Amino acid sequence: DVGQPGWGLLGAAGRPAALPAGQTCELRVGPEVFYLGSDAGTLTVRRGPAPDGDAVVTMLTDTLYSLLTGQTTVTDAVRHSTVDGDTEIARRALEPLAAALAKPAPSLTSKPAGI
Numbered sequence: 001d002v003g004q005p006g007w008g009l010l011g012a013a014g015r016p017a018a019l020p021a022g023q024t025c026e027l028r029v030g031p032e033v034f035y036l037g038s039d040a041g042t043l044t045v046r047r048g049p050a051p052d053g054d055a056v057v058t059m060l061t062d063t064l065y066s067l068l069t070g071q072t073t074v075t076d077a078v079r080h081s082t083v084d085g086d087t088e089i090a091r092r093a094l095e096p097l098a099a100a101l102a103k104p105a106p107s108l109t110s111k112p113a114g115i
Contacts, residue, residue, distance in 0.1 A: 005029040005030065005032050005034070005061060005064055006034070006047065008064060008068045008100070008101060009027075009034055009068075010045065011068065011101050012045065012068065012096050013042075013043055013044060014043065015043050015096035015100060016041060016042060016096065017038040017041060017043040017093070017096045018092045019036070019043070019093050020092075021038060021039075023037070023038075023054045023086075023089050023092075024037045024050040024051070024052070024053045024054060024089075025050060025054060025057060025089055025090055025092075025093030025094075026049055026053040026055070026056040027057050027059070027094075028056065028057065028058040029059055029060075029061055029064050030060070030061050033047070033048060033049050034046065034047055035048060035049060035050030035051075035053060036050075036093040036094075043093075043096040053085065054085055054086045054089040055083060055084065055085035055086045055087065056083070056084040057078070057081050057082070057090050057093075058081060058083075059077065059080065059081035059082075060080070060081075063077050063080050063081060064077075064097075067094065067097050067098055067099075068097055068098075068099070068101045068102075069099065069101050069102055070098065070099030070101075070102040074094045074097075074098050075091075078090060078091060078094065
């Protein structure tokens with residue numbers, strides 16, 4: 001269901017991330033909780049609270065979808081959210097989500113349309 005934040009976040013997993021290894025951000029969207037981290041420079045998304053999270057971001061579902069679809073920027077998303085902890089870590093964790101559903105991450109297995 002497109003109305004669930006988890007589906008939108010899956011589209012961002014694997015995108016390049018500037019989040020330093022070992023630093024995590026907990027993302028709370030409505031009743032759902034996720035934690036964002038990085039592995040080898042790419043975003044990882046998991047369900048549940050972030051163990052020892054460096055930042056906790058609480059945002060409305062509408063704000064998340066606006067970020068994922070490119071209708072709002074990371075700066076505006078942070079402005080319309082509550083951030084506890086390191087704001088810079090929060091921004092770095094949210095950057096890969098920006099327009100993730102509008103511009104899919106490139107893939108080596110992508111084929112041109114029509115094939």
